[in-house]
Amino acid sequence: MKKSITLKELSKILKVSISTVSKALNDSYEISEITKKRVREAAKEYNYKPNRTAMNLKSGRVNTIGVILPSLKNFFLARVLRGIENVIAKTDYNIIISITNESHEKEVQSVLSLANGFVEAIIIAVSEETQVLQDYSHLENVKDKVHLLMFDRVVNTIPCDKVLVDDYDAVLNAVKELQFNGRKNIALTSTINNLSVGKLRIKGYTDAINEYHKPIIIEGTVEVIKKALREKLKEESIDAIIALDEEASLASFKVGKKEKLLDNGKISLIGYAGKTISENLTPSLTTINQHGKKIGRTAAKMILNKLKNENEKPEEIIIKSTLYNRETTRIKE
């Protein structure tokens, strides 16, 4: 690959000093118009572009923000990323993205590597494994070197910017709405029992059903949920399901569909899932919308603000979820 021409080479061609060329290109008042013109023309002719690495080294900045995500499969995280991208694209910062695939090891590696001169700030949703292991030393390690912002799955013990989802309230309210609509025996399905957000959501559920009936909680992989749910539907008189994530939502949907309980409204279903899929299912799926894009935008703005005003103290913002009522809660028996 051809390398770009450097200031030095350009200065040799023009038979002036390096500093003259540099100043001319930066439109310094010290340089005569005539020289500036000569230099600019030569720069154009030889397609001179300043070397980023050199400028970064000189300035001590890299103008880059790291985004560490557990997965891109997850529609919510993908939307958050788009929100972040949206805001950052308008600035002179760049984004570098790392996907951990829910692996703690990969996350540690990414965090340390990015924090080490690659980026000035990190926006992260920690991986499932990290939350299980509760090992946050890598984040502790870097929190003085780069600005840190956690969203969705956060670590409470680390003081830093946070953008949170109102998991507890969202599920509590969703369940209450089911109850308000006459549902008396509500089951819960989840594949994210390991996540902090999953736990908060379950708390919302148990608190909501508290005085009415005993909890029916079905956690595990998609297959486990399908099997267990099918059985529970036979044993107990379940008339509604709340699903805590997309996988659980679709698993519950499939079972409900197969057992012929959804199309006729014998059970209601509220889930977490992307808009496209929720709208296109038959019946369409009522969901709790976390406003991923807004979360991303908020996170990006917060971190830009910290980058600008070095000494501001950590903030914490909660983005409220919204219930999107669709057919799975609208069909009456």
Place this chain on the structure above:
Amino acid sequence: MKKSITLKELSKILKVSISTVSKALNDSYEISEITKKRVREAAKEYNYKPNRTAMNLKSGRVNTIGVILPSLKNFFLARVLRGIENVIAKTDYNIIISITNESHEKEVQSVLSLANGFVEAIIIAVSEETQVLQDYSHLENVKDKVHLLMFDRVVNTIPCDKVLVDDYDAVLNAVKELQFNGRKNIALTSTINNLSVGKLRIKGYTDAINEYHKPIIIEGTVEVIKKALREKLKEESIDAIIALDEEASLASFKVGKKEKLLDNGKISLIGYAGKTISENLTPSLTTINQHGKKIGRTAAKMILNKLKNENEKPEEIIIKSTLYNRETTRIKE
């Protein structure tokens, strides 16, 4: 933010020269074991980490690959990205991602900026606007500075690595399959008439139906497609639809569903859409799978190979699509 300690500072603390510290940390044979030990311990104590920017400047390399995508909404592109990530994660390269939102201007900016010292290679699917304008000068510009790989939407006139989809064949075969199953009047819907891949797919369609009936091509936005399709369904005796992208697929699906033509197999439907949504629709959607992840993996491997062997000549690989038969082509009248 606290800055990392530098070699210089460390050398001052240890009262040895900078070069000694550098060599010790790099385990040079020139340094005595005892000094190495001292240095290593101090490095650990002060949490010394070499400055990436400095090393990059010194080595003239940045170990980063840029990925430029038109959108992340697109399930196919998201999967390609995961494929790329998958392969690159196993190397010491980093990925920097830029989303153009189908804008030519953003693409030009991204390409030039990334090529200018940010990355050593660029993997790109050009934006819709770029294909409409047919302005590829930014790519011409950088193709000697960084390794370039285009996938999916490629520019034929630029010689560089390419990973292609067999758009023409895939649609041709899909239509033939519909015909083999007795479908006699096949319509086509598409929101990607601006894209090279969209055009190739239409060619596949027209060549397939060629001798049998005149083409019924419905192009435009989702709303346009819905309206036009509804009308065409009334006028003409359409018994099958092929949709060229996810939006067109879902629009066609919705119309077919509403007109009660899908559940009873009065029309067949083949589309392009992600696995999750296709499987969960009722009836489930037969799709042409482009194997996005494989495309991503292939692209990443190709570019890594070029990075390793500077002088290899450009390659071109075609990844064959596969028809996934689901209910929209299985239900018989």
Place this chain on the structure above:
DNA sequence: TTGAAAGCGGTACCAT
């Protein structure tokens, strides 16, 4: 108005 030189944080060659 121009240029020399120091410095950003490393590596590596050459002396000592």
Place this chain on the structure above:
DNA sequence: ATGGTACCGCTTTCAA
């Protein structure tokens, strides 16, 4: 075995 120094490409201060 250790240290001095040049260099990567740029900016910036200071001197001419």
